[in-house]
Amino acid sequence: MSNDSKLALIVSDSAKAQDGARALLDSHPWVPANEADVLVVLGGDGFLLHVLHDLLDRGINKPVYGMNLGTIGFLMNGPLEDGETMAGRVVEAHRVPVRPLCMDAITQSGQKFSYYAFNEVSLLRETRQTAKLEIRINGRVRMEELAGDGILLATPVGSTAYNLSAHGPILPLGSRMVAMTPLNPFRPRRWKGAILPESAQVELRILEPGKRPVAAVADQKEVRDVAVVRINATAEKELTLLFDPGFTLEERIFAEQFQV
Template identity: 35%
Template sequence: MKIAFRASPRPGAQGALHELSSRYGQTPAAEADFIVTLGGDGTALEALHETLAMPAKPVFAMRTDSSTGVLCNSLRVHGLIERLHAAARVELPVLQAEIEQAGGRSQVLFAINEIVLERQVFQQAKLSVAVRGNGDPMNINGDGLVLTTPIGSTGYNRTLGGPLLPLGSSLMAVTGKAIGCPLAWSPAVLSDHEILDVEVIEAAHRPVQIATTSETIPNICRARLFRSPDRTVTLLVDGEAQSRLCTLFGRQR
């Protein structure tokens, strides 16, 4: 079995990397059967993003001391091969954004947990937001919007008062950031078949950027946000982590 290890720069993760790679070897990700991460959720998400270019490459995350790891299994050096074979596979949806920047440049980016549209300057962002094919756009003023997947709904989305989405559901959540008129806006739960169109009003004077855990693109004029129709990533969880995720999301195994 070939394993590619990825570790955060923290000393605990680097020490575990040395011990595990000495025991099991270190293989380039493109040639590996599994990617094993050492750290917390940030390291796991970086590896999951890496697998977008390597379809069906599963990620087994292990949490090191002082790291936050909702997505992570416990760190143990012994028995890794057996744990990888016994772990349950959780297929996670991928969000996609088709973006047009000022000047007409177009880009596409992907996210595992959330996509954030947010103001770049002191002035509030002015956004025209529409669910494609579902009526007239809504104009809102505020710090921005967050589109999240079920696995991402426990994080930043929750700090903004957004809903917790059931793990494995075909849903997305749209949550506002400091919306200027809160009575005119509330978090929305959408089917993951929906497409969200956002246009930035007065983009030159109220610039907006789009951000994921892996990149930030400034000066957005408009963006189309949706679940990618042909991409998923695979997270491996053992029994302990699976029970914790089910408890966190209020779902029985």
Template identity: 30%
Template sequence: MKIAFRASPKPGAQRALHELSSRYGQAAVAEADFIVTLGGDGTALEALHEALAMPAKPVFAMRTDSSTGILCNSLRTHGLIERLQAASRVQLPVLQAEIEQAGGRSRVLFAINEIVLERQVFQQARLKVAVHGKGVPTSIKGDGLVLTTPIGSTGYNRAHDGPLLPLGSSLLALTGIGIRRPSVWSPIPLSDRDILDVEVIDAAHRPVQIRTVFETIPNICRARLFRSPDRTVTLLLGREAQSRLCTPFGRQC
């Protein structure tokens, strides 16, 4: 069994990396059967993004003492092979954004927890928002929007009063950031089969950027956001981690 270890730069994670790689070896990600991370949710998300191009590559995250996160298993340096074999596989959906920037350049980005559209300058953004093939577009004015998956709904989305999505559900949530108009705006639950079209109004004077945890693309004119139809990532969870992950969602595992 080949394992690729990824660790945060914190001393505790680096010590665990040295011990585990000495015991189990260190494989290149492309050749590994598993990616094992040492740190917190940030390190786990980095590995999951790395695995986007390798959908069969599962990620087993272990949390060091100085880190926090609900995606991680407890850190133990012994019995790793048995833990990997016994862990449950959780398939996480991936968000995709097809973006057109000012000047006509096209970009594509992916996210596991959320995609954020937000103003770049002091002036609030003006956006025209539509669910593709459903109803008429809505024009809004505010600081931006957040599109989130169930696994991401406990974080930035909740900080802006977005809904907590049931874990494992076929839902996404569209949550506003500082929406001034319309004043009756409220978060919108979407099917994960819906396609969201966003156009930036007056982009030259009210520029908008789009970002994920790891990438920011400025000066966008329009974007199409949806659940990627052909990409998922696999997170490995032991029983303790499953229970911890379900706790914020009010579920028993």
């Protein structure tokens, strides 16, 4: 980025983000998003994911700098300090490429849906009945039956979110790996999941779908009563996040692994 980069401000509807935007409006000559070189996003992680998905849907690839005015803000940067400018922050920021997973889901009625996920794709039981899944990787059956609450596949960016809460592994950025983590597995009870190369083609088939309905969720998009779900990483949909020096996403991933 250069000092001449044009910046656009995209703000969450939350009161906190709106207040923060008012404080920034006069600090920089903002431009409309379609004219900008960089998008500055105010809000939380959920709103940032919403913006990334909107860019994908519109076929736009512009670097995104997030500023935390939400709750956790793992994917965001901190607020401006006294004497700092937004232009200066953006110029010094590090670029981090993020690749989404593509989820292709087919429902029991034969409908087909395709959605992208920057954090994770989750398969979750819809009722009190345990979900039963067959796991295929690169066309080969690797597990004939997984019984439990479901399963998820997480990107390195998403490995510290739902995946970590489900006791899945944290993946370093740039590892080009995907974490496959079971959710409360009943059979096989001691299976902890797997780490797969990003190139792996994953297919999850729902066993007894009529009795044991399963929903598939790609970040914020849900498909209910699925029969088959296919998941793979998509390099051609890569986007870019910007992070402050010393507060990079990679540093935060390291920190998560050494918390006590």
